[in-house]
Amino acid sequence: MTESCLIVDDSLGFMDAARGLLERQGLRVVGVAVNGSDAVRLAHQLHPDVTLLDINLGDESGFEVAEQLQRHANPSPVILISTYAEEDYSDLIAASPALGFLSKANLSVAAIRALMQRASGYRET
Amino acid sequence: MTGRWPSARLASAWRALARWADAERGDGPPASRVRRWIHATIASTVLIVAINSAVDLLDNHAPVRSLSVLYLLAVVTVAVLWGMIFAILVSLVSVLSFSYLYVPPRGKFDITEPANWYSLLVFLITAIVVSELAARSQRTARASARLAEEQGALRRVATLVAQETSREELDALISEEVGQLLSADLAMMRHYADDGSLRLMGQWARSTRLIASGCPAAVDRVTELIAQTGKLARFENEMLGQRGGDGATFSAVGAPIVVEGRLWGAMIVASRAHDLPANTGARLDDFTALVAIAIANAKNRADLAASRERVVVAADETRRRIERDLHDGAQQQLVALTFELQATQESLPSGIPQVRADLSRVTQGLVSTLEELREIARGIHPAILVQGGLAPALRMLAQRCPLPVQLELEVDRQSRLAEPIEVATYYVVAEALTNAAKHADASLVKVTGDARDGMLRVRVQDDGCGGASPARGSGLVGIVDRVEALGGKLVLRSPPGAGTSVELALPIATQA
Ligand SMILES: Nc1ncnc2c1ncn2[C@@H]1O[C@H](COP(=O)(O)OP(=O)(O)OP(=O)(O)O)[C@@H](O)[C@H]1O
Ligand SMILES: [Mg+2]
Numbered sequence: 001m002t003e004s005c006l007i008v009d010d011s012l013g014f015m016d017a018a019r020g021l022l023e024r025q026g027l028r029v030v031g032v033a034v035n036g037s038d039a040v041r042l043a044h045q046l047h048p049d050v051t052l053l054d055i056n057l058g059d060e061s062g063f064e065v066a067e068q069l070q071r072h073a074n075p076s077p078v079i080l081i082s083t084y085a086e087e088d089y090s091d092l093i094a095a096s097p098a099l100g101f102l103s104k105a106n107l108s109v110a111a112i113r114a115l116m117q118r119a120s121g122y123r124e125t
Numbered sequence: 126m127t128g129r130w131p132s133a134r135l136a137s138a139w140r141a142l143a144r145w146a147d148a149e150r151g152d153g154p155p156a157s158r159v160r161r162w163i164h165a166t167i168a169s170t171v172l173i174v175a176i177n178s179a180v181d182l183l184d185n186h187a188p189v190r191s192l193s194v195l196y197l198l199a200v201v202t203v204a205v206l207w208g209m210i211f212a213i214l215v216s217l218v219s220v221l222s223f224s225y226l227y228v229p230p231r232g233k234f235d236i237t238e239p240a241n242w243y244s245l246l247v248f249l250i251t252a253i254v255v256s257e258l259a260a261r262s263q264r265t266a267r268a269s270a271r272l273a274e275e276q277g278a279l280r281r282v283a284t285l286v287a288q289e290t291s292r293e294e295l296d297a298l299i300s301e302e303v304g305q306l307l308s309a310d311l312a313m314m315r316h317y318a319d320d321g322s323l324r325l326m327g328q329w330a331r332s333t334r335l336i337a338s339g340c341p342a343a344v345d346r347v348t349e350l351i352a353q354t355g356k357l358a359r360f361e362n363e364m365l366g367q368r369g370g371d372g373a374t375f376s377a378v379g380a381p382i383v384v385e386g387r388l389w390g391a392m393i394v395a396s397r398a399h400d401l402p403a404n405t406g407a408r409l410d411d412f413t414a415l416v417a418i419a420i421a422n423a424k425n426r427a428d429l430a431a432s433r434e435r436v437v438v439a440a441d442e443t444r445r446r447i448e449r450d451l452h453d454g455a456q457q458q459l460v461a462l463t464f465e466l467q468a469t470q471e472s473l474p475s476g477i478p479q480v481r482a483d484l485s486r487v488t489q490g491l492v493s494t495l496e497e498l499r500e501i502a503r504g505i506h507p508a509i510l511v512q513g514g515l516a517p518a519l520r521m522l523a524q525r526c527p528l529p530v531q532l533e534l535e536v537d538r539q540s541r542l543a544e545p546i547e548v549a550t551y552y553v554v555a556e557a558l559t560n561a562a563k564h565a566d567a568s569l570v571k572v573t574g575d576a577r578d579g580m581l582r583v584r585v586q587d588d589g590c591g592g593a594s595p596a597r598g599s600g601l602v603g604i605v606d607r608v609e610a611l612g613g614k615l616v617l618r619s620p621p622g623a624g625t626s627v628e629l630a631l632p633i634a635t636q637a
Pocket of ligand 2 (some may be wrong): 133556559560598599600
């Protein structure tokens with residue numbers, strides 16, 4: 001199964017590299033957005049299986065964008081990403097509606113799938 | 126007591142009389158001058174009638190001429206209490222009535238009798254000399270009383286300056302002192318701000334009604350004139366309180382406040398009864414010149430505090446920018462680079478394991494560089510503070526501390542504090558936790574904090590060996606500086622053997 005994915009990040013260098021990496025590893029990147037409003041619009045249109053959302057979107061906070069995405073009917077799951085470590089944001093990550101967090105350095109399709117499986121496992125029990 | 130009673134009675138009668146006479150002394154307005162004249166006339170009449178009766182009583186027991194001395198009592202009394210003119214009048218009336226009533230031939234004033242002229246001369250000289258002496262001593266007494274009042278007022282102002290009270294309180298006290306000192310109904314201090322606007326710094330009114338009727342707007346003519354001339358200004362019929370007021374007019378006097386050679390503001394007093402004496406301007410000017418020194422001190426201190434705060438805030442701003450540049454630039458680039466290296470690695474043909482291994486080492490190196498960079502960035506400016514505010518940031522500190530930390534915060538999660546406050550608090554807790562881990566040999570650290578009544582209080586307490594001293598390092602000194610620059614206080618308690626507590630109190634203005 002190839003999951004579809006939306007990437008939200010304001011760093012274009014990272015975006016290109018991440019897209020290459022994920023597609024090579026078997027994910028379909030169906031859209032990219034550089035700010036919150038684009039992200040909300042695209043998530044609505046494309047209904048990706050997962051949205052990778054950068055925590056630091058310039059002046060916007062990824063945590064707020066995650067809340068906005070969650071407000072939609074039938075929201076797609078969100079994974080927060082950042083060059084910071086999870087412990088830098090642990091409190092805020094725990095309080096956010098996102099599935100989980102991945103440090104950018106550890107980004108891989110395997111890691112994304114692991115998070116999604118863990119989350120759906122939770123949901124079923 | 127019995128032997129002294131007549132003199133004691135006389136003394137207290139004299140004091141009562143003096144109070145009556147002196148109630149509206151000197152340079153007062155016309156109304157009180159008329160009252161003084163009436164008092165003087167009543168007193169003179171009563172005295173002369175009383176002395177006439179005394180002469181009546183003594184008439185047959187002493188040579189009649191010698192009794193004229195009794196009238197000197199009236200002359201001296203009036204000379205001391207009401208001055209020369211009344212004393213001369215009393216002298217004339219005394220001589221006339223004495224010789225008319227008692228000197229034979231009675232019922233007739235003999236203008237050719239030299240004794241009459243002789244006693245008139247003595248009376249007049251007495252009247253003039255005594256009244257002059259009395260006036261002089263009264264002037265001296267008044268001047269020294271005024272000086273004492275002024276010095277008392279200045280001392281109170283200086284005390285307040287020394288106690289580092291707030292500007293508002295100081296300005297209010299100065300206004301009150303000036304108003305009381307000059308017996309005004311209204312006193313106010315205005316400041317010509319750098320942006321050309323006019324600010325009311327402090328004000329005082331004898332009755333709150335005066336302030337309620339919108340007075341400040343109306344003394345603008347005085348402030349305007351001082352702004353133009355830099356000199357004393359006086360207006361007799363200022364309309365005050367046009368809006369909702371009773372249309373009363375005031376006389377208003379203003380003096381320039383010159384601080385460090387610049388016209389800083391104006392001190393204004395106003396009186397509803399138009400009874401500001403002529404010398405009010407001069408007195409106000411003198412007092413204001415002295416008060417200006419106190420204002421200059423307070424201003425320097427405020428400037429210094431503001432500049433300390435600016436330095437801290439600017440430095441934090443820079444650190445935040447550097448951290449952000451690091452994040453948006455180097456860190457993102459490095460991540461992208463590792464992805465590309467991975468891609469290269471994956472696309473390598475099989476059979477060159479050496480190259481694959483090399484590339485893998487490079488990737489590993491990049492990843493650990495990234496971690497180091499993250500550590501550095503965290504030290505420069507904590508990202509979580511920007512995103513989440515104080516509570517999550519302190520929780521992160523607690524989690525990262527190698528010692529067990531018990532954290533209890535009563536701060537509203539949603540409402541953010543001003544950034545300099547959050548940053549300062551973060552650094553205080555970070556330093557205290559680092560110290561506890563590094564020096565204290567503690568088993569537990571408690572961090573408690575709450576924000577209420579405009580004050581953020583945070584306390585970090587360890588159960589270690591105590592004995593901390595700012596003199597031995599730079600960490601504690603640094604956080605004390607930072608906190609004081611924001612107008613807060615940091616108290617360190619660290620008795621040997623009884624743990625260390627760092628207590629922070631910072632005035633806050635909550636940001637929406
Ligand atoms: N919680 C503590 N318990 C015991 N001793 C302490 C504690 N905190 C500080 N001290 C003592 O006070 C000294 C001064 O502390 P300070 O934080 O100013 O400097 P430092 O920690 O030595 O160096 P740095 O500049 O890196 O902070 C320390 O060297 C230590 O001896
Ligand atoms: Mg230290």
